[in-house]
Amino acid sequence: MTGANERTDRRQALLLGIVLLAVGSVAWSIQLRAPLEVDATPLDGLPRSIGPWRAIDIPLETGVEAILRADHNVQRVYAHPVGARIGLYVGYYGTERGGRPEHTPWVCYPNAGWSIDDHRTVELPQADGLRVNELEVQKDGNRALVHFWYRSFRSTGLLGGTDQVLDRFVGRLRHARSDGALVRLSTPLEADDDWLAARSRLASFVGPLDALLAEHWPDERPAREH
Known part of the structure; x- marks a missing residue:
């Protein structure tokens, strides 16, 4: 039995060595690739009219940027013509910036004085089952419902954490890019029992928006030598 155990241990050690060598080779090949330049102008073409919704741009303050x-x-x-409002924020991070934000709604809302009263993961049938993080937040008597998720050039409906890390790894390995974005929607909660209506409002907007983001996704290409 001891001999059999030793052979098993050797095989496992050999397999581990092969895996580590493969990962190291991939990491080395990624390091040798030219840096990628971002052309984010397609995002500026994201329509300001989506169904009955009409948008105005809200520039970010320089300090926030x-x-x-x-x-x-x-x-x-x-x-919306009936008076409803939806706030949109998209923060895009190219491969060279790591493909994901350093600041997320989990941190940004409390830092801005908002409390997160409740949170859950929601699957939206109106958006082909897209999964989003849903937050109920409030500040100074103002309440809002928030949906946010992450997407990349190859995937959407990422909630953060492991699924985002795996998506970035596969994207870098297969396509030499791992850019991504935080997508956040919010709408006011006008009454204590309004959250179902607010969720329906956001859900009806998510599907068309996510499809448009795929169409207007930024380009990345190897940096030109100067």
């Missing part, structure tokens, strides 16, 4: 350190930001408010 410096904190977020995104390659490109889009911030708008979409208004």
Whole structure:
């Protein structure tokens, strides 16, 4: 039995060595690739009219932009003819910036004085089952419902954490890029029992928006030598 155990241990050690060598080779090949330049202008073409919703751009303050350190930001408010409003923020991070934000709603809302009263993961049938993080937040008597998720050039409906890390790894390995974005929607909660209506409002907007983001996704290409 001892001999059999030793052979098993040797095979496992050999397999581990092969895996580590493969990972090291991939990491080395990635390091040798030329840096990628971002062309984020397609995001500026994201329609300001989505169904009955019409948008106005809300520029970010310079200090906020410096904190977020995104390659490109889009911030708008979409208004419906009946008076409903949806706030949109998209923060895009290219491969060279790591493909994901340093600041997320989990941190940004409390830092801005908002409390997160409740949170959950929601699957939206209106958006082909897209999964989002849902937060109920409030500040000074103002309440809002928030949906946010992460997407990349190859995937969407990422909630953060492990699924985001794996998506970035596969993207870098297969396509030599791992850029991504935080997508956040918010809408006011006008009454204590309004959250179902607010969720329906956001859910009906998520599907068309996510499809448009795929169409207007930024380009990345190897940096030209000067």
